[in-house]
Amino acid sequence: MNSRKMAIIALAVVAALALAPLCAEQSDAATSEDISLTLPDPSSGVVQVTVGNGGSQSFKIFVYNESQQYLRMTASGSSSSEHVDVVTSVSGDYLLPVGASDTGHILSVDVTVKVDRYDDSPNEAGEVVLTFVDMAGEDVFEITVPIEIAVNSYYYSADGNNKFLGVFPNTMDGVLGSEWFTAIITLVVWVLISYIVCRVVIPVFARIFTHNSSQEEGRKVRKNLTSLIVALIVVLSLNQSLTILGAGPELRDGFGVLSSALYIIIGAMMAWTIYVFVISAFLRGAEKGTDSSVDSSLIPLFKMIGKIIITVCAAAAVLALFGVDLTGILVSAGVITLGITLGAQNILNQFFSGIVLLSTRPFKKGDFVQIGGTVYIVRKVKLMFTEFDNWDKDQVVTIPNNVVSGGTIVNMTAEDDEARVYVYVDVAYDADLKRAQELMVRAAVEHPHVIKDGSRSAPSTRLTNFMDSGIEIRLAAYVDDFDSSGTYAGQLRERILQLFDENGVEIPYNRLDIVFQGPCDGKRRDTDTTPEGQ
16 A cells, blocks of 8 residues: 555656646746737838728738747738728748747738728728737737828818819808809819910910911811810819819719720820821921922821821720720730631732832822723822722722732833823835934924923934835834823824825835736636526
């Protein structure tokens, strides 16, 4: 019995010695003093963030356990406003005692501050609450990290509320001090500003920049800019009036989105008006200068390019304003473009051929060109096809641009309207050849439209062929108008015929020598064996 008692006592002593350290650790429970934090601004105990309407801002808080206890940690966020949401995420659940591992005593907290699109307050407050549980004694303590939120609110109207033009406070009393009176006066001021801009600024601008343009073009620019400026000021003044009246954020948001779309559309139209005027004025000015490589025939090409760029940019801005994902649209457009490229190669060929013709300009309106052996008069070059008049100007011929650019183009009047005509005449073999040539040159010299001032080669003749009934002679002469060159050639032939008749130069004609193989006297031939009477 004594030995058993001694064994029990020994075990009790050993257990007491083993539990003593645990009891000592339990008595040394962790507190908030054992926790250190690293904030975005270590010098301040407050986290400061700036967020706009519908935006968010994220930051990290690093938590260090400097005690010898095992701690479980959670984090939660809250704010003083229903328009602000504080979201937290902890990188782990437990903090190990300091020194237990290199990083086990450290946790990070990701904090995201979100502000909804209708928050109209400039300042908000929030906090992150860190909750710690001592795993040994189940003691619980908290650490609060305050957050100061500066909201770049589009709908904050305190600074503009009841202020003329959103700047000057209305300090009057009674009805004159009301928000409605301030809004009405602001609208009147904007109307006056619009009148001054339309009557003074735009005309001055037009006189400065349109003095080299036609009166019609200047009037059109002034009219377009006046309409667009008035529309812009109307939208701007209505937006400002809503701020002056202290309208709710929902109303201001709806009108703000609409007005932003109108700003984009009006801006695009103003950019188009100015772009067309500047491009037209520049190209017409260059056409009058010495640089012949640039002229007004490029205006349609630059108009098309400008229209595409301005329209695409404006459409993309409006779609982005309404939250449309442009990435998906661009991918879809790429697939559609590939399909169009494969399925409409001929149409694309016409389109790009039109761009080539507009940019290289092998001919211009009014030029006489020869395509496929036929002479046409250029009427209008379009993107997909080119319009021509036939030489008689009684038909309009439309040819696809890929056909025009794919063939050989001979511009008969690229530099001037002068043309060389050729008149072929046959004379008899026994005629005085030299005399005939002199008479042909004389006919050309006498013609009033044949060029004889030395700027072109003088009229000349050449023997070109030996025909069955005579000798072919060619008269070559330059005339001053390609369009009438056929008429002038006919007049030269008439004069040559007249001079030949007056000077005895014979123009041969086809002659047939008929030889009868037998008598044609109507008598019966000796070789005729037909019986008499039959």
